[in-house]
Amino acid sequence: MSGDIFGTGNFLNLYQRMPNIVTMNTVKQGVPRLKIPEAIMEGHCETYNADATTIEGQFIPLKYPTPGYSPVKMYYKYGGSHIGTMVDTNRYANMYRSDGLEFVVNQSIWFEGEAQFADVILPACTNFERWDISEFANCGGYIHHSFTQVNHRVAVLQHKCIEPLGESKSDIEIFLELSKRLGLGSVFSEGSTELEWCKRLFDGTDLPYKISWKKFLKKGYYVIPPLPEERRDPVSFRWYAEGRPKDTPEPFPAPSDYTEAYRMGLQPQSGKLEFESSSLKRYDPNDPERPPIMKYVPAWEGPHATELFAKYPLQLVSPHPKFTFHTQSDGKDSIINDIKDHRVLINGHYYWIIRINPQDATARGIRENDLVKAFNDRGAVICAAQLTERIPPGIVHSYESSAVYKPVGEPGRSPDLGGCVNLLTPSRMMIKKSHGMAANSCLIEITKWSDEERFS
Known part of the structure; x- marks a missing residue:
C-alpha cells in the first residue's frame, strides 16, 4: 500500500485510481543480498544490477560502497531467512558476529534463523492478528498479470481474528511507531488506519461495482468472474x-x-x-x-573437477522445498514436521532429510533414518538419511529453505542441526557479470553422525 515509484506494483497499477503520497528513496547506495556478508566483513563488493524496465538494465554494475555514502553500520532485517535460502550461508552467521556490524534489528514473528543474532527484536504479529487485502495466488509486483494455481481470480480480505498477542504488532503498526519517532507519522500513514488502507485499496479497484464494502467485509472474498469472450485478451x-x-x-x-x-x-x-x-x-x-x-x-563443481571430486564425490542437488514455501511453515512446532518426507523425529529433534542412493549408503554404512553429516569445505549439516532408488548413485538430494538454524557449537564454524543445506552451496555468482545465485548443485561428502557428538 504505497506510492513508491520503484519498489511496489501499486504505483504502476493504481496511481490513477488510488491517490496517495508518491514516494521515492533518494539513497542510491545498495548492497545486493548475495553480497551482504562481503560488504560488511570486507567493506566492499561488486556485482550487477537487475533493472527489468530495459534490456540494458542487466549490464549496469553495482559497487559498494557508493562514493559519498557511509558504510553500513546497522542492519534492519525484515522478513526472510538468508541462512536458510541464500548460498554459502555460514558467511551470514559470521557477518552477524563481525566487528563490521555495530547494530542489528530483526522484525520477526518467530525466534528462528537470524532472529537469534539480533540486538533488538521487534515482534511482529501473525496474519491472524492483522487486517490485509490481496488477490489470492497473485505474484503481485514480481510478475505482471500473474494468476497462478487457480481457475478464477479471487479478491480476499484477510480478517483480523484476534488482537496481537503479547507485545507484538502488525508490520504497518511497527513502521508507524518508528515513523512517529522520526516525526514522519502522518506522512507514512496518510491519516489512515490499517483497515482504512484496505478500504482505500478496495475503492481503487473495480470491486465496488460488483460488491459493497460492507458485504465484502462480511464475506471476506469475491470470486472475480471471467470476462466475456469478446473482452478477453488476445492470444x-x-x-x-x-x-x-x-x-x-x-x-x-x-x-x-x-x-x-x-x-x-x-x-x-x-x-x-x-x-x-x-x-x-x-x-x-x-x-x-x-x-x-x-x-x-559444465558446472564448476562436478566429476570433471578432479581434485575436488576426489575429496567430495557426491553431487548435492537442492531444489525448492516440496512441503513449505521457502522457510514458511517449516519449524515453529508446525504440523508440517509430522510429514515423514519433510523432517524425521529422532531423539526429540526433528531432523531435515537428505536422500541418498542405497549403493552410496551401503558404501558408507548408512541405513534408513541414520543421522548423517553432509559436509564440504564451506560447512556441515546434520540430516536424517532417506534411502531411495529414485536418486542415482553419486547424487544426493535435499531441499533448501530450512527455517531452523541450530549450530552444534560456534555459529558459522560448526555443524548445523537445523538442516540449512545452503551452508554447503557456493557463494560464487552463476556468471561474473550478473547477480544470480548458483545454489542448486555442489560437491559434498556424507558420513554417519552420532547424536552424542552434539554434546561432546
Missing part, C-alpha cells in the same frame, strides 16, 4: 506472428526499448526472436560464461 504473440501492433496488456517492453515503432516487434534490438542475442553480442561477445549463442557450459 500471446499472435500479434507478432501476424505483423500487427502489440495488443496484449503487459506493460513491457517500455516505449524506449522498441527498435521499430512503438508496439511493433519484440524486445530484443532486432525486434525478432533471436538465436544469437544482439544485446550480448554488442555488450561482450567473447564472454565465455554468457556467449551470445546459447551452449552447454
Whole structure:
C-alpha cells in the first residue's frame, strides 16, 4: 500500500485510481543480498544490477560502497531467512558476529534463523492478528498479470481474528511507531488506519461495482468472474506472428526499448526472436560464461573437477522445498514436521532429510533414518538419511529453505542441526557479470553422525 515509484506494483497499477503520497528513496547506495556478508566483513563488493524496465538494465554494475555514502553500520532485517535460502550461508552467521556490524534489528514473528543474532527484536504479529487485502495466488509486483494455481481470480480480505498477542504488532503498526519517532507519522500513514488502507485499496479497484464494502467485509472474498469472450485478451504473440501492433496488456517492453515503432516487434534490438542475442553480442561477445549463442557450459563443481571430486564425490542437488514455501511453515512446532518426507523425529529433534542412493549408503554404512553429516569445505549439516532408488548413485538430494538454524557449537564454524543445506552451496555468482545465485548443485561428502557428538 504505497506510492513508491520503484519498489511496489501499486504505483504502476493504481496511481490513477488510488491517490496517495508518491514516494521515492533518494539513497542510491545498495548492497545486493548475495553480497551482504562481503560488504560488511570486507567493506566492499561488486556485482550487477537487475533493472527489468530495459534490456540494458542487466549490464549496469553495482559497487559498494557508493562514493559519498557511509558504510553500513546497522542492519534492519525484515522478513526472510538468508541462512536458510541464500548460498554459502555460514558467511551470514559470521557477518552477524563481525566487528563490521555495530547494530542489528530483526522484525520477526518467530525466534528462528537470524532472529537469534539480533540486538533488538521487534515482534511482529501473525496474519491472524492483522487486517490485509490481496488477490489470492497473485505474484503481485514480481510478475505482471500473474494468476497462478487457480481457475478464477479471487479478491480476499484477510480478517483480523484476534488482537496481537503479547507485545507484538502488525508490520504497518511497527513502521508507524518508528515513523512517529522520526516525526514522519502522518506522512507514512496518510491519516489512515490499517483497515482504512484496505478500504482505500478496495475503492481503487473495480470491486465496488460488483460488491459493497460492507458485504465484502462480511464475506471476506469475491470470486472475480471471467470476462466475456469478446473482452478477453488476445492470444500471446499472435500479434507478432501476424505483423500487427502489440495488443496484449503487459506493460513491457517500455516505449524506449522498441527498435521499430512503438508496439511493433519484440524486445530484443532486432525486434525478432533471436538465436544469437544482439544485446550480448554488442555488450561482450567473447564472454565465455554468457556467449551470445546459447551452449552447454559444465558446472564448476562436478566429476570433471578432479581434485575436488576426489575429496567430495557426491553431487548435492537442492531444489525448492516440496512441503513449505521457502522457510514458511517449516519449524515453529508446525504440523508440517509430522510429514515423514519433510523432517524425521529422532531423539526429540526433528531432523531435515537428505536422500541418498542405497549403493552410496551401503558404501558408507548408512541405513534408513541414520543421522548423517553432509559436509564440504564451506560447512556441515546434520540430516536424517532417506534411502531411495529414485536418486542415482553419486547424487544426493535435499531441499533448501530450512527455517531452523541450530549450530552444534560456534555459529558459522560448526555443524548445523537445523538442516540449512545452503551452508554447503557456493557463494560464487552463476556468471561474473550478473547477480544470480548458483545454489542448486555442489560437491559434498556424507558420513554417519552420532547424536552424542552434539554434546561432546
